[in-house]
Amino acid sequence: ALLPASARAALAASSVLNVLMVLIFVFTAIVFVMLYLGPYRNPRWVTAGFAILFLALGLAATSTGEYIREAVRKPYVIHRTVFSNGTYPQDVARLRQEGYLEGGTWTKAFVTMRYPQLIDPQGHIDRTRFAALDEDAQADLGRVVFQYQCNSCHSISGYSGIQDLTRGWTGHVTRTVIENLNQMHFFMPPWQGTPEEAGVLVKYLQQIRLPSPYGPAALPSGQRR
Amino acid sequence: MDPRQLIGPASPLGLPAPFWFIELFKVLGFTLHQTMMHLWYGGVPLAAVLSLRRDPYAVRLRTRLLVAMPVIVAFGINLGVVPLLFTQVAYYRVFYPAGVLMAWAWLSVIGLVTLAYYGVYLGSISVRNKWRPRIGRAAGWVAAALFIAIGFLFANNFSLMTNVRQWPDLLMRTSVAGAPAGTALNTADPTLIPRWLMLFGLALITTATFIGIDAAFLAGRERQEYGTWARRVSAGVGTIGLAIFGLFGTWYILSALAPSMLAEGLGKPVPAAAIILAAALPAVTWVLLVLRPRLPVRLMAALAGGAQFLALAANAAARQWVQNTELSRYLDVAEPVRMEWSPLILFLLLFVAGVGVVIWLLRRIIEVNRREAAAA
Numbered sequence: 249a250l251l252p253a254s255a256r257a258a259l260a261a262s263s264v265l266n267v268l269m270v271l272i273f274v275f276t277a278i279v280f281v282m283l284y285l286g287p288y289r290n291p292r293w294v295t296a297g298f299a300i301l302f303l304a305l306g307l308a309a310t311s312t313g314e315y316i317r318e319a320v321r322k323p324y325v326i327h328r329t330v331f332s333n334g335t336y337p338q339d340v341a342r343l344r345q346e347g348y349l350e351g352g353t354w355t356k357a358f359v360t361m362r363y364p365q366l367i368d369p370q371g372h373i374d375r376t377r378f379a380a381l382d383e384d385a386q387a388d389l390g391r392v393v394f395q396y397q398c399n400s401c402h403s404i405s406g407y408s409g410i411q412d413l414t415r416g417w418t419g420h421v422t423r424t425v426i427e428n429l430n431q432m433h434f435f436m437p438p439w440q441g442t443p444e445e446a447g448v449l450v451k452y453l454q455q456i457r458l459p460s461p462y463g464p465a466a467l468p469s470g471q472r473r
Numbered sequence: 474m475d476p477r478q479l480i481g482p483a484s485p486l487g488l489p490a491p492f493w494f495i496e497l498f499k500v501l502g503f504t505l506h507q508t509m510m511h512l513w514y515g516g517v518p519l520a521a522v523l524s525l526r527r528d529p530y531a532v533r534l535r536t537r538l539l540v541a542m543p544v545i546v547a548f549g550i551n552l553g554v555v556p557l558l559f560t561q562v563a564y565y566r567v568f569y570p571a572g573v574l575m576a577w578a579w580l581s582v583i584g585l586v587t588l589a590y591y592g593v594y595l596g597s598i599s600v601r602n603k604w605r606p607r608i609g610r611a612a613g614w615v616a617a618a619l620f621i622a623i624g625f626l627f628a629n630n631f632s633l634m635t636n637v638r639q640w641p642d643l644l645m646r647t648s649v650a651g652a653p654a655g656t657a658l659n660t661a662d663p664t665l666i667p668r669w670l671m672l673f674g675l676a677l678i679t680t681a682t683f684i685g686i687d688a689a690f691l692a693g694r695e696r697q698e699y700g701t702w703a704r705r706v707s708a709g710v711g712t713i714g715l716a717i718f719g720l721f722g723t724w725y726i727l728s729a730l731a732p733s734m735l736a737e738g739l740g741k742p743v744p745a746a747a748i749i750l751a752a753a754l755p756a757v758t759w760v761l762l763v764l765r766p767r768l769p770v771r772l773m774a775a776l777a778g779g780a781q782f783l784a785l786a787a788n789a790a791a792r793q794w795v796q797n798t799e800l801s802r803y804l805d806v807a808e809p810v811r812m813e814w815s816p817l818i819l820f821l822l823l824f825v826a827g828v829g830v831v832i833w834l835l836r837r838i839i840e841v842n843r844r845e846a847a848a849a
Contacts, residue, residue, distance in 0.1 A: 353480075353482070354479065354644070354652070354653070355651055357474060357479050360478065361641060361644075361645055362651070391650040392651040392652075
């Protein structure tokens with residue numbers, strides 16, 4: 249009951265977290281039993297091997313706990329204050345309106361230098377000009393969005409790799425997921441960009457996603473890309 | 474692109490204390506940190522060089538330096554927290570972007586300091602217990618190289634912090650899809666090398682001063698001849714240090730400070746005093762170490778120590794002025810103040826208590842040494 253509702257929901261929904269919850273109690277119990285039987289009752293048992301095993305189990309207990317803590321506090325890094333990708337909940341509406349790339353110090357500077365043709369006379373990123381870029385440049389812009397908005401939790405092909413998570417997704421599915429992130433997965437932050445930025449992110453994810461092991465799904469042609 | 478676009482927005486929280494207070498404690502903290510840091514920056518390489526010599530006095534000096542070094546490193550690292558924290562409070566808008574651009578090198582400092590600290594401990598244990606001399610010597614050389622490398626990385630981050638003009642180029646060269654990979658270094662900055670080596674020269678003068686003070690006040694159990702020999706080494710190290718400081722200090726002033734900027738600084742009393750004293754006081758220390766006017770040895774050592782401490786304070790104050798002047802081109806560092814009294818009061822209380830403990834420890838060391846000298 250001490251945990252926020254989102255953390256309790258995450259624990260209930262994830263079998264990995266349930267296994268780890270058991271493991272953390274097992275590791276902690278072993279550590280205390282070793283502490284009692286070794287240094288307290290039989291100090292002579294404390295050899296180099298005993299000490300290394302004791303250290304390893306202590307580290308295992310701590311890192312298991314850290315993993316669980318990181319998992320259950322999503323979509324926040326500080327509950328209800330900062331999302332896990334570093335933005336504030338109160339900024340989401342503004343970023344959806346003005347643009348995610350426009351709203352970040354580094355993203356704005358990078359886009360200004362890499363794609364000066366996207367900058368309007370007032371010095372803002374003009375999203376309507378995205379469509380004039382070639383496909384690769386649009387995907388490249390999508391990669392910038394990915395790096396800043398998604399990469400805090402998702403690697404490309406390693407931990408929580410986006411290539412595997414989007415395996416076989418069509419462009420339509422990808423876009424639907426992006427625009428409804430927090431509704432599809434309650435432990436993810438809401439989408440924080442404009443429709444045009446979602447478009448370039450879709451192009452990037454479609455470019456790097458892996459094929460479905462069963463081949464393309466039988467979908468109406470309008471939904472397949 | 475205007476490089477100012479890469480400077481983060483001002484925090485809505487404002488500064489937790491007036492800017493002059495933050496500056497004052499940054500300068501004071503850096504002065505105290507430098508006092509200890511110089512002793513490992515110059516002292517550990519000197520101990521490594523002394524390990525090549527077999528004569529008994531060189532062995533004694535190396536032993537004395539290495540035995541003291543773990544305590545010196547511990548003090549220096551703790552005292553380093555003060556200026557680092559005040560730098561982050563005063564210049565967070567430029568300090569963090571610089572740290573992000575060179576993140577791998579900057580964060581590696583933690584690992585490098587840890588390894589160097591272990592090296593110092595191994596060297597110290599080796600000379601104190603006559604344990605595995607080869608390992609002790611090797612550890613000393615590794616620690617010396619690591620400390621010099623750490624100095625290079627610090628010089629990189631603090632010069633990159635004010636070299637805002639370079640940021641866009643570094644971002645474009647080292648980013649992955651616009652996200653800095655943290656692999657940049659400020660090596661294109663012409664002030665980097667002189668800045669790094671000027672401090673190394675100053676560190677050698679501080680180390681030379683320490684050798685003189687150690688021989689005069691703390692070496693009661695050593696033979697009388699050791700004191701004479703140590704003072705000669707102190708003069709030699711001080712001379713090399715002053716030469717390096719003078720050479721690279723001149724290079725730094727010529728490369729970093731535009732004539733108009735230098736003239737502006739010399740036109741104001743406080744910066745002018747800091748700049749002149751920072752340049753002149755190391756030479757005063759050198760005169761006291763080398764020429765040794767006919768005064769009691771302990772008085773001479775104490776005067777040299779006082780002159781060098783003031784030199785370090787002037788150096789810290791001059792750096793503060795240079796930082797403010799360089800950054801004034803890009804941002805207004807004097808932000809609105811929203812006083813946070815509770816952490817401020819706690820900090821001041823702990824600071825006074827900490828300084829008191831250090832003074833008490835130093836007095837105890839001198840007392841013990843006096844007793845040992847009397848008994849010998």
